[in-house]
Amino acid sequence: MSVESTARRRILVLTLGGTIAMTPASVGEAGVTPQLTGADLVAAVPGLDRQAELEVEDVRQVPGASLTLADVAAVAERLAEADAAGVEGIVVTQGTDTLEETAFLLDLLYRGSTPVVLTGAMRPPQMPGADGPANLLAAVRTASCPAVRDLGVLVVFADEIHAARHVRKVHSTSTGAFVSPGTGPIGHVVEGTVRLHATPVCTVGIAARPSRQAQLRVEVLHAVLGSDGLLLDGLEDRLDGLVIAAFGAGHVPGSWVERLEQLAARIPVVLASRTGSGSVLSSTYSFPGSESDLLGRGLISGGSLDPFKARLLLWAHLAAGSDQAAIAAAFTGQH
Structure with a gap:
C-alpha cells in the first residue's frame, strides 16, 4: 500500500x-x-x-x-x-x-x-x-x-x-x-x-508507576557452554525479576534447574531464547533443563521475545505492580 x-x-x-x-x-x-x-x-x-x-x-x-x-x-x-x-x-x-x-x-x-x-x-x-x-x-x-x-x-x-x-x-x-x-x-x-506492506499487532499500554521504577532490578543471564550456574546464587535477594537467555528453544545446563526452580518461587523468572529469532517451545523436549522441565518448575515462557525485550516487558509489568499471574498472561500474548 x-x-x-x-x-x-x-x-x-x-x-x-x-x-x-x-x-x-x-x-x-x-x-x-x-x-x-x-x-x-x-x-x-x-x-x-x-x-x-x-x-x-x-x-x-x-x-x-x-x-x-x-x-x-x-x-x-x-x-x-x-x-x-x-x-x-x-x-x-x-x-x-x-x-x-x-x-x-x-x-x-x-x-x-x-x-x-x-x-x-x-x-x-x-x-x-x-x-x-x-x-x-x-x-x-x-x-x-x-x-x-x-x-x-x-x-x-x-x-x-x-x-x-x-x-x-x-x-x-x-x-x-x-x-x-x-x-x-x-x-x-x-x-x-x-x-x-504489513500492519503490526499493537501492544496494550502499561501504566508503569514512577515511584517503583528506580527501585526495580531486572537482569538478563545468558546460558553458556559449560556454565555451572554460579551467578544464580543469591539473586533472589538482589533482583526483582530475571530473564534467562537460554540455548536454542529454551534449554539450560542441567546443573541450573534446581536453583532456577528456587528462584522462580521467589521472583518472576522468564525463559527466552538467546538465538535472536524463533520461539521458546513448550513440550518438545523433556530432559532436565529443557523447556518443558523449566516451565514445569515455574519459569515463564518468553515466547518469541528476545531476552532484551523480554526483560523490558517484565520490568514494565513489575513497575505497574502486576502480580505473577498478570505477568504470565502478558507473556502468553508474545507467543
Missing part, C-alpha cells in the same frame, strides 16, 4: 544524543561525543523544513549506552503529552546501541495514536556517507503519514520501516544494521512516499 505523504504536518522531534549527534569535542580530536542539538540535526537535512512544521526539543545529549529506563519512561510521558496536545507525528533520535530497546519499551508504555518513529545513525556527521540526515528525513516522512497512526512505535533506518516489537540491531557498524528477523520490515520510504 502506497501512502502519499501529507505536507507540512506538525511534527515534534525529540533528541536524546547518540551517533547522529556526535562530533569531535575539539579540532583534531579523533573520537566523537554527543555535541549537536536538535536544531543542528534539522539544519543538516536540506528541505526538511518543507516536509513538516518542526518543533525540536533536546531531551538528553548522551550516548545510547548511557540512557536509563527512567529516561525512556520520561520520554513516554512526553509522548503522551504531545499526543494530547494534537501533535501529528513524533520523531525520536538516539544512539543505536539501545535503540531497539528504547523503541520496544516506548511501545509498551505509550498509549497514544500519534505516530512515533525512532531513528539514529551508524556513522557520525563528519564521516563520509553519514546516514543521519537521510534517516531523519525518512523518519519525518513516516511520522507525517496518517496511515501509520495507531501502528505503535516504529523504527526507520535506511528507508526501511520496522515495528518496535520485531526490530533488532544485528551489525556493529553497517548502515543496514537494523532488521526484523522472521518478519522483515512493515514498509519502506520510496521517493518520499511511505509504502506499507
Whole structure:
C-alpha cells in the first residue's frame, strides 16, 4: 500500500544524543561525543523544513549506552503529552546501541495514536556517507503519514520501516544494521512516499508507576557452554525479576534447574531464547533443563521475545505492580 505523504504536518522531534549527534569535542580530536542539538540535526537535512512544521526539543545529549529506563519512561510521558496536545507525528533520535530497546519499551508504555518513529545513525556527521540526515528525513516522512497512526512505535533506518516489537540491531557498524528477523520490515520510504506492506499487532499500554521504577532490578543471564550456574546464587535477594537467555528453544545446563526452580518461587523468572529469532517451545523436549522441565518448575515462557525485550516487558509489568499471574498472561500474548 502506497501512502502519499501529507505536507507540512506538525511534527515534534525529540533528541536524546547518540551517533547522529556526535562530533569531535575539539579540532583534531579523533573520537566523537554527543555535541549537536536538535536544531543542528534539522539544519543538516536540506528541505526538511518543507516536509513538516518542526518543533525540536533536546531531551538528553548522551550516548545510547548511557540512557536509563527512567529516561525512556520520561520520554513516554512526553509522548503522551504531545499526543494530547494534537501533535501529528513524533520523531525520536538516539544512539543505536539501545535503540531497539528504547523503541520496544516506548511501545509498551505509550498509549497514544500519534505516530512515533525512532531513528539514529551508524556513522557520525563528519564521516563520509553519514546516514543521519537521510534517516531523519525518512523518519519525518513516516511520522507525517496518517496511515501509520495507531501502528505503535516504529523504527526507520535506511528507508526501511520496522515495528518496535520485531526490530533488532544485528551489525556493529553497517548502515543496514537494523532488521526484523522472521518478519522483515512493515514498509519502506520510496521517493518520499511511505509504502506499507504489513500492519503490526499493537501492544496494550502499561501504566508503569514512577515511584517503583528506580527501585526495580531486572537482569538478563545468558546460558553458556559449560556454565555451572554460579551467578544464580543469591539473586533472589538482589533482583526483582530475571530473564534467562537460554540455548536454542529454551534449554539450560542441567546443573541450573534446581536453583532456577528456587528462584522462580521467589521472583518472576522468564525463559527466552538467546538465538535472536524463533520461539521458546513448550513440550518438545523433556530432559532436565529443557523447556518443558523449566516451565514445569515455574519459569515463564518468553515466547518469541528476545531476552532484551523480554526483560523490558517484565520490568514494565513489575513497575505497574502486576502480580505473577498478570505477568504470565502478558507473556502468553508474545507467543
